[in-house]
Amino acid sequence: MDYLQSLLFHDGQFLGIQWHPWKVVGWAGNVVFTSRFLVQWHATEKSKRVVVPSLFWWLSLTGSLLLLAYAGFYQRDSVFVAAYAFSWIPYLRNLLIHQRNERARQQCMACSHKAEAGARFCSQCGKALPETA
Numbered sequence: 110m111d112y113l114q115s116l117l118f119h120d121g122q123f124l125g126i127q128w129h130p131w132k133v134v135g136w137a138g139n140v141v142f143t144s145r146f147l148v149q150w151h152a153t154e155k156s157k158r159v160v161v162p163s164l165f166w167w168l169s170l171t172g173s174l175l176l177l178a179y180a181g182f183y184q185r186d187s188v189f190v191a192a193y194a195f196s197w198i199p200y201l202r203n204l205l206i207h208q209r210n211e212r213a214r215q216q217c218m219a220c221s222h223k224a225e226a227g228a229r230f231c232s233q234c235g236k237a238l239p240e241t242a
């Protein structure tokens with residue numbers, strides 16, 4: 110137990126960090142932003158092809174906005190602010206494109222699988238999908 114305590118506490122502070130509410134925001138941003146890699150890796154391993162799920166973009170957007178708030182309101186470092194000031198734009202754009210693609214998917218009448226937009230055949234059962242304009 111002393112080992113665990115000495116591992117987690119340094120100089121009387123948890124993880125040796127001088128905690129402040131904005132530090133919590135910054136670390137939450139770090140955790141959320143970093144977790145996106147695990148989500149993308151898991152999705153790719155699961156489907157055996159490179160996949161970027163919408164959760165990846167949500168985590169990117171949330172993490173970058175938390176880090177931007179930390180950088181702008183607490184750290185006030187122009188380099189850090191510039192790094193996150195515009196990164197949310199492609200994340201938001203990718204979410205909008207993903208949402209548009211999700212709406213365009215067709216449901217297979219035979220097996221209820223949601224086929225990719227523009228697909229002519231169901232990838233699950235192979236049945237022909239209705240033509241779309």
Ligand SMILES: [Zn+2]
Pocket residue numbers: 217218219220221222231232233234235236
């Ligand atoms: Zn089907």
